[in-house]
Amino acid sequence: xxxxxxxxxxxxxxxxxxxxxxxxxxxxxxxxxxxxxxxxxxxxxxxxxxxxxxxxxxxxxxxxxxxxxxxxxxxxxxxxxxxxxxxxxxxxxxxxxxxxxxxxxxxxxxxxxxxxxxxxxxxxxxxxxxxxxxxxxxxxxxxxxxxxxxxxxxxxxxxxxxxxxxxxxxxxxxxxxxxxxxxxxxxxxxxxxxxxxxxxxxxxxxxxxxxxxxxxxxxxxxxxxxxxxxxxxxxxxxxxxxxxxxxxxxxxxxxxxxxxxxxxxxxxxxxxxxxxxxxxxxxxxxxxxxxxxxxxxxxxxxxxxxxxx
Ligand SMILES: [Zn+2]
Numbered sequence: 001x002x003x004x005x006x007x008x009x010x011x012x013x014x015x016x017x018x019x020x021x022x023x024x025x026x027x028x029x030x031x032x033x034x035x036x037x038x039x040x041x042x043x044x045x046x047x048x049x050x051x052x053x054x055x056x057x058x059x060x061x062x063x064x065x066x067x068x069x070x071x072x073x074x075x076x077x078x079x080x081x082x083x084x085x086x087x088x089x090x091x092x093x094x095x096x097x098x099x100x101x102x103x104x105x106x107x108x109x110x111x112x113x114x115x116x117x118x119x120x121x122x123x124x125x126x127x128x129x130x131x132x133x134x135x136x137x138x139x140x141x142x143x144x145x146x147x148x149x150x151x152x153x154x155x156x157x158x159x160x161x162x163x164x165x166x167x168x169x170x171x172x173x174x175x176x177x178x179x180x181x182x183x184x185x186x187x188x189x190x191x192x193x194x195x196x197x198x199x200x201x202x203x204x205x206x207x208x209x210x211x212x213x214x215x216x217x218x219x220x221x222x223x224x225x226x227x228x229x230x231x232x233x234x235x236x237x238x239x240x241x242x243x244x245x246x247x248x249x250x251x252x253x254x255x256x257x258x259x260x261x262x263x264x265x266x267x268x269x270x271x272x273x274x275x276x277x278x279x280x281x282x283x284x285x286x287x288x289x290x291x292x293x294x295x296x297x298x299x300x301x302x303x304x305x306x307x308x309x
Pocket of ligand 1: 075139203204205223224225276278
């Protein structure tokens with residue numbers, strides 16, 4: 001009997017805790033009327049660029065959690081049960097979709113609707129390009145123009161969740177969209193007069209950037225970095241390097257460089273970094289690097305590799 005009472009009490013406590021937690025969640029997410037002015041919006045992003053964009057738009061009014069750890073490729077990451085719990089507690093969940101963060105596929109939109117949170121899959125919002133094998137390309141954040149649309153989507157979601165701070169979200173979004181428009185202008189001007197218009201990259205991450213600024217791409221791996229190139233692919237790229245008189249080839253910080261090194265040795269090319277910003281390393285974070293600074297470094301290395309005036 002005593003055991004029965006203890007079990008009953010335990011169940012009652014767990015149920016009431018669950019209800020309290022559910023009610024807190026409802027009040028946090030469903031109605032701006034119940035949100036106090038010092039309460040922050042919880043944003044969870046699957047990988048670095050979306051977390052960074054949310055910080056730029058939300059400022060002090062948001063708390064941002066990025067699921068993919070620094071220094072890890074999101075293509076290869078596997079979410080933990082703790083990650084899933086974090087995502088389900090979010091007011092706003094941001095993911096890229098289309099194979100970039102496939103481990104987030106298990107988070108259904110139904111769960112978010114039930115909790116009145118907002119979930120945005122960025123690749124659902126744009127017309128996607130296809131690679132040579134007709135696979136849809138997820139790397140939309142690397143186009144500074146498409147990135148502006150992502151800022152607008154994040155702005156609108158934050159205003160919906162927290163209309164009292166609409167003016168602040170609007171102003172911060174405008175400011176960051178201006179920075180991205182200036183970045184786009186720098187790429188357009190900086191990549192206009194170049195001797196070389198074809199680049200060799202580690203994985204096929206720069207398709208949108210290439211379409212925007214008219215750069216031909218020779219990716220060593222496919223849309224996902226772990227694909228191992230065939231001997232034929234490596235030989236084809238080496239002959240293209242000679243045909244286009246390419247002096248530099250690109251590697252990525254989060255991907256092994258052995259293929260770039262092999263090709264560089266065969267062709268006397270020099271290896272430079274072109275960073276797809278799928279995540280920053282701890283060193284890059286400590287050094288104060290961010291989306292805009294890394295994209296500017298990318299532009300400088302592109303200008304060197306493409307022999308631009
Ligand atoms: Zn990628």
